[in-house]
Amino acid sequence: MQNSIVSSTINRFLRVVPFNLLVWALLILYLLPVLSIIVTGMMPTEQLGDTNAPLYPARIKRYTYQGKEYQVYKVPMNDGVKQLAMIEPGALSSLFVDPQDSQTEVIEWTGDWNTLIGVYEFHPTWRNFTVMATSLPFGTMLRNTFLLTLVGEIAVLASSILVAYGFARYKIPGGNLLFYIMIATILIPEKITFIPTFYVYVAILKWNGTVLPVLLHLFFGNAVYIFLLRQNFKGLPIDLEEAAMLDGAGPLRRLFYVILPQSWPVVITVSLLHFFYTWNETRLASIYFGTNPELMPISFGVQNYQSLVPIDNIIQASTVVMLIVPVAVLFLAQKYFMQGLVITGAEK
Template identity: 60%
Template sequence: MTTLKTRLLNKYGTSPRKRWIIEILPFNLFVWLIALLYILPVLYMVVAAMMPTEQLGDREAPLYPAVVKTFKYNGIDYKIYHVPTADGLKEWALIDRGLEKSNFIDPQNPEAGLIEWQGHWTELTWVYQLSPTWDNFKILFSSLPFPSMILNTLMIVFIGEIGVLISSVLVAYGFARFSLPGGNLLFYILIATILIPEKITFIPSYYFFIRVLQWRDTLYPILLPLYFGNAVYIFLLRQNFKSISIELEEAAMLDGAGPLHRLFSVILPQSWPVITTVALLHFFYTWNESRQAAVYLSTSSAFLPVSFGVQNYQSLIRIDNVIQASSVVVLIVPVLVLFLAQRFFMQGLIITGMER
């Protein structure tokens, strides 16, 4: 009976190793393959950021940071080539070039003098050696006002987080707990605004902020709308608030707690996962946002965020490695934030999707 029961529970038999090979291993390989497809571009960006500038124009260069190996002979640096000989492939430095024969020297035995080689030297390939460099990052910070752009972005994120969290939490709590006249209709209208492309509102927003309020080259047009809530965040918060048992609030009401007291003492302590989710979503949006900065801050460099700042200076700095290095620096920060907070992020999404 025990053996029959075990086989009914495990259709592949009692061997855990056999079950792991048949069921778990293929799934793990598939997951790792998908992860590798996403990680490879990021890894290449990191590697390319440490490549010497001259390597970018070399078609024969390897994919890792490397420079052509050289040998100093009589005070002059000569490039080392892969030279086929009767004794195998040698690494020799090319001294004298010729159409039919060239002179090389063996870096391992320079006392032997010049070695004559029959063949065309242009058919040979260089010898590369690993040579990562941090000069690209030095050029980045010396050519771009990168520290100030980072501070501007963090300031926009911090002030925006306060506004969007306070306004979205209050509105979501009102929709979740209070029976307002026409409240459902207002909520549906709010959700419908999610379908409106942001580009459609650019022209009226620009006219209102620039022509009417004269807010040019200032952060007000970027920060002020955040203090009026966000439809997506309000929806996520409302769904989470509705999943919290109302009996807890009723118990607080018996103790004389008002709406705000109940919000801060009952609702918010149980909603940290979804609040963290909203904060992360807004962080990613603000970190990568460049359209609003291009519209409202294009003529001023004092408040440029890092996303628009890198794009703005890209046309002025023609060093590909520097642009790649800056892109790596910009992209790694939100990736690290997501990695460190992914547990709260996923838990918030799961809780938000639960029915009351």
């Protein structure tokens, strides 16, 4: 008896451990580009062009000699490779001192110093982040993104919830057909609707440089969100609503007091989807806010900045900054988010 428990535990262990190792290996592979930009974002600028430099943020070791800082290199000498600080580089011969022994004389080494490889030390820097932070109006951009998100969320959630409730619980003349039409609108390529709306917004209404072209359509619901919400509302038991109806509760009361309290996961999921969308949106912003930098949201601001700054690690650092908020939100809300989408997937 005892034996079989032990052997089944061992069996389980032998199955679980390799499996989880495999999953984590796959995960690290999948997320490797993210790790790589976090690391590059902390690299000193001079490390980028240096092919001998290690993968982690590093710089060539420094040694102070007679009040000045010099870089330490690996120098091949007669008695083996030594780590020496170069005080005077030269194409034919260079001068070094030995950091181990401050009493020694200056050592002369014959050969091109460019062929020498440096001694690297771990040296992360926040400079890329501070350079970017000081050259971008982060306060204004964050305020803009926050306001766009707030108004957009309220508009799109309120309208989508009402419509989803209508589709889920009411017999509407031609309701099924309308629902299928709504699903079909998800498939319409954006470019076909974009051309006339762009013309009307910019040429006729002169809304260029205002938030209206970016926000207005959100007041009319979003087909994907309506679909997700409707699937969820339909799956709820109808008994409670009928009881509320007998007590004289109207449609809106039933929606607020019966349906919504049971639907938090999917409502949170939809609001998160919209948050991620707004945080990342650059296409509409670049078209309609181009003339008005005051309205620039963080996504377009950072994208714009990246196209102007030629230094790779500052660009990487600004990308890292863009990731902090959505990743934090994803992890704070992971439980609801995973639940919300998984349930809806099962429904369909």
